Amino acid sequence: MNMKSSIGSFILILTALHLHAEDGHNLWLRGKSTGSVNIVCARSSSTLSIAKQELEQGWQGKDEATVVLAIKKDKAIKGDGFKLTTNGIQANTEPGILYGVYELLRRQQTGQSIQEVISNPSYERRILNHWDNPDGSIERGYAGLSIFWRKGENGYAVTENDKILWRKYARANASIGINGAVLNNVNASPLMLTAECLEKVKAIADVLRPYGIKTYLSVKFSSPSLIGGLKTSDPLDPDVINWWKTRVKEIYRLIPDFGGFLIKANSEGQPGPQDFGRTHADGANMMADAFKPYGGIVMWRAFVYSPNSTDRACQAYNEFMPLDGQFRDNVIIQVKNGPVDFQPREPFSPLFGAMKKTSVMAELQITQEYLGHSIHLVYLAPMWEEFLKSETWQEGTGSIVARTTDGSLFPQKHTAIAGVANIGLDANWCGHHFAQANWYAFGRLAWNNQLTSEKIADEWIRLTFSKAPASNDWNEYFLAPVKQVMLESREAAVNYMMPLGFHHIFAPQDHYGPGPWWGPQGVRKDWTPPYYHQADTAGVGFDRTTKGSDAVSQYHEPLNSLFNDPETCPEIHLLWFHHLSWDYKMKSGQTLWDEICYHYDKGVQQVRQFQKVWDKAEPYVDAERFSAVQSKLRNQSRNAQIWKDGCLLYFQQFSKMPIPYDIERPMNDLDYIIKNFTKDRP
């Protein structure tokens, strides 16, 4: 063995030792202490104990340094915010101290400077919505069964292993500032309010509490009649009002810091106040009154649409705007980011900024229902950043979506933001190692809605993929290219799935593959893709201009005018707002059809490029996560091809124009895709 190869072997051994088998269970919480730290803290509590333990376990500052944790009122510090000082952390509350500790450790572990700074949360409540069912299944869950619920005789039993897992979950959330969890699906089971179920909620709340996390529940609006023995669930009925008051009281007896309810009412078949001739405000306020004595809140979803409307995108606005100002101050209207449903790209919902006398919160979807499930690598922060920074013009320039919800523009007693969780029993929590970044990013943006997706990706990669000791070039050959992949990944998904304003052309049910052709007789039209793409030989796209559904008029000047004219409408939203001829001339000079083709092809090429980047990164990652991500990227690559081929060949039947000959030809016949991929995942 010559010198060179012996050094090589030595490095290989070192690397092998470092890059041990790795299932991703540790998320971004990997920093190990490199020295000791002296902690000074006048008080003690379970939350402060956690803060101290974290400091000791993860300290990477000066050896033997002293850190002071001080709970001391300071008007500059808001809510659970904190002040980072050169010698410690100051906060108004115990969770504030804990958040400061995590920030300090994060800065140490990512090599950022520690300087005096005050960090206040953008939202009072930063909440995960778990769409978990009492039987353990998760609606739109792609990472295994529920961490909270399980099927079977002992479904409500709580084991030590449950508590260990919940504690890890709570720690991960606290580390990024998440302080609330709705423990069950918005399509709620009435069982959730039964005594044995609430006992389990109490057990969960007890584990989450020291980490500053409040529990919330989704409830079924018709619970009074379903499990309460009442004849009605009419929100103005005194017995109903009383039933809810009793239920809430009972909950607070078990869980004194309970957060509140999340309600999906009169939406997709769920019961609601309209079943009794009442309004959303009647329903929400009745519940809010029950919570008033305890400081709880009601999050009332604006995700409503009916099969008869000519444009689903208009309906939430039409239904809720007339109620603006009629809601109690402990009601927050929870509005999905876009007007339709968590699509790869939508314009922001026009309710943001329009409801000026009502508290409004954004509902983001962390789980990738429409973005490749846990198969595609799609980093969602760029999408959320695009949304939060969208200019609504409702209060002049600068009235971006973020400010319409964080209390800086309108008086809101409570502010909040919600993310539909992507968490399950999979060892790596999220199915795809990179899907952890979306959980992370949601928390970070909920804490600070001004953060850039680039900054969050940088942090997450540094924390999640430890730098190998032999890899001095890690920044150049791992961090930079992998971050680039993350930042580009959402636009790639838009390209290969639904570019230029296309939306909801998914295969039915599972929302994974393409399905622009899907529209069987008897299915309500607004559940079929042709309703959304409106392709015919004359053109393609949904006419939402003043001559069409007039959805544009729900936006404030100058947006409504800009959106209304295809020449000024941003091309990313073109087919959202316009039905245009296939030979419509785009800004590039190409026809709309050609541009559609190039976008789909670009998406495929981008995924192939991601594969190259990842394969090259192999020396810098542990083998287990490397292989897992490599395999997912291959699957994504195949699926991107299916998307491109399926959509282009389907739309070509209307455009009757050739796919530009300089791009790669389809690999699949349309018939083959329809037969093999409409319902099932490849």
Add this chain to the structure above:
Amino acid sequence: MNMKSSIGSFILILTALHLHAEDGHNLWLRGKSTGSVNIVCARSSSTLSIAKQELEQGWQGKDEATVVLAIKKDKAIKGDGFKLTTNGIQANTEPGILYGVYELLRRQQTGQSIQEVISNPSYERRILNHWDNPDGSIERGYAGLSIFWRKGENGYAVTENDKILWRKYARANASIGINGAVLNNVNASPLMLTAECLEKVKAIADVLRPYGIKTYLSVKFSSPSLIGGLKTSDPLDPDVINWWKTRVKEIYRLIPDFGGFLIKANSEGQPGPQDFGRTHADGANMMADAFKPYGGIVMWRAFVYSPNSTDRACQAYNEFMPLDGQFRDNVIIQVKNGPVDFQPREPFSPLFGAMKKTSVMAELQITQEYLGHSIHLVYLAPMWEEFLKSETWQEGTGSIVARTTDGSLFPQKHTAIAGVANIGLDANWCGHHFAQANWYAFGRLAWNNQLTSEKIADEWIRLTFSKAPASNDWNEYFLAPVKQVMLESREAAVNYMMPLGFHHIFAPQDHYGPGPWWGPQGVRKDWTPPYYHQADTAGVGFDRTTKGSDAVSQYHEPLNSLFNDPETCPEIHLLWFHHLSWDYKMKSGQTLWDEICYHYDKGVQQVRQFQKVWDKAEPYVDAERFSAVQSKLRNQSRNAQIWKDGCLLYFQQFSKMPIPYDIERPMNDLDYIIKNFTKDRP
């Protein structure tokens, strides 16, 4: 409508009228007469009637011209050859006249000059081998059921539709000089010699006869005991000898011009003379003696191998060379082009040229058992040309394979060439429109083993894809690029399936997809890919050098020396003859592993390029054949990807080297491919 678009529409209408729906049933026989012709012919017969009819139907020469068909002995004209003169055709035989007519029409229809020329066939017998079973199935058939046989009660009945189809078949064969057809599978059913079966053979022979085509049968060597009631099938047993004589006599009573037998004996479980302690010569000669009185021949296959041998590639030579000179002069040993089995690329079988005192004929495979079935567009003429022009060195320079079989090098009483047919009941006969070109090319090469694959492709495209009247640029935009695709297609298949001398790494049974990993316990080793690729961490390839199986020594100097040394062995055969380390340095300077990767990737890119060429050719082809070929190319493209991914990921387990990062990454995990593609076609 402006002038330009109105002209465009006019051209479109013209094109639409011309490019009518087209199922490919007419093969290359599409020329319609453009004027009248006066035919002078002193004799009359059914063959000459066909000749005259063809001239009248397809005449594209000077209107009112006179053509003289003259049967007149001429020593310069051999066998069924002919002389094309300025005013007609002269031949020794009636089929000679017919072939001359087809040549004349072909020249007219492809725009070649008509000049005085003598054209003699390279082989006396130019035979299709149909691997058709009495139940109508076809072994390795990918174009529907048999045109000759069918299952069921009336399986032996002959309908008018049968005769119409057989006549079309006979005409297509005659047009390219094929003059023989073995009507059934080499894995022969003993039923073939029963009276009712022979009655059907007679009916077929009667249809084929006027087109100059003789019928042959494959027979089972053990027929005497299986259907003859004898206790043995020992070829030296007088009863057995007598039984065969009686059978042959009976056949000639029905079919006076019967061609002879094709025998697969002691091969892959088929019975043969070795079962009785006799040699192949004993078996073949016994049968040949029975045929002697009638002028019939016995084609005895050299496709033999046993599970115990260390190298299957050596066995035919080992078994047959000792028998050289022991066969009757009406026996021809039928040898597959390569030493193993119709692989995408093999070196020629060393029996060619080595057996100097025995008639030897080549067996080519027109049906694409190992070349993508009727899914992949693979034009086989370049492979056959490579084979026929291979230098054996057996009689010094110029002793190419073609000459070792056509009687120009060795005295052979009979010469022949066989092609395993790709014909079935599909409307387009061959499954893939371009597979017709392989039937065509076989016939043309059998007639003239000096033809180039380029010349044949040119002819075939011109005859098969009519030039649209509005397409003055047809030559440039259709003929040239499509011909290029055809000429490149076999090398592309080699690249994406088994480059650099890889062979027989197919999925089991169907021989369509990759299967280098396939080697279950209990399966004989020489039926599993690892036997052929011999991959291990030290390297890959089958060592057939003097230090290995010594197969090289079956070749004549200097080939044996050239093949024996990896530095001089042609790289196309490298892993056929050598087991080399993964980092073996290739002539390009790259490692063997990298070169393997680049070849697989190149194959995929080539197919994608074929797709582009074909899609661009759309304006020049009828819609029906355009779509059919487009769809096949997409399937081929997917399958090429599966081949590349499967082989590279499998071999990478041994090479432990990265796939070069400048080539496209696999789209499929190895597990996924093994699970989904090992047995089934995608």
